[in-house]
Amino acid sequence: MSVRIMKPVSVGDVNLMQKLSRDFYNRDTVTVAQELLGKYLVHIANRTEMIGRIVEVEAYLGPHDLAAHSAKGLTERTKVMFGPPGYAYVYMIYGMYYCTNVVTESEGHASAVLLRAIEPIKNIHGRTQGPGLLSKAMQIDKQLNAHDLTSDNFYITTPLSVTPIHLVKKPRIGVDYAGVWAKKLLRFYIKDSRFVSRR
DNA sequence: TGCACGATGAAC
């Protein structure tokens, strides 16, 4: 049995962290959403590596979930949600912000996890509490819609040192129109994080 | 071709 020689690492050396695979996203959406908490979102643009620790997410469960965009059916905007897992679904909201999602489950399920807040780790400027501000701070816009999250410039990884997470479950924000679906506890955040958008 | 409406954030 040989022993692989690893060069010394320091916390925060993202190149040695484990990038999440397609298989990670190809699972139950609630499970993926909860497991995304504490993971590092990485976006490399203009030779700058931006990293944020995911502290708040929301699960959108497919066409039967009346709060999900996919409930409107397959359209030009939502086709990414209907595609395979592990791709980014980025859309503009209220004419001025972008929201960043990761597509989950197998092709056709049209489910996704909305990234709502991150804790700044590296090269993050400005506030990051809320999906619009998160996307702005991470320089995520329409150009990253349908981008492969197993790519080299936009992905999510497991940090080297993982701390235990105290999970909080709450109703999703801004979906009061969705009837009984508005009440379901599909918003998850790290209790102790000061970077959560709302409590 | 027109128009109502957001998975928001900030100001009042």
Next chain:
DNA sequence: TTCATCGTGCAC
């Protein structure tokens, strides 16, 4: 509670 601001989806 109001408003800025515009792409999307659907009505006409």
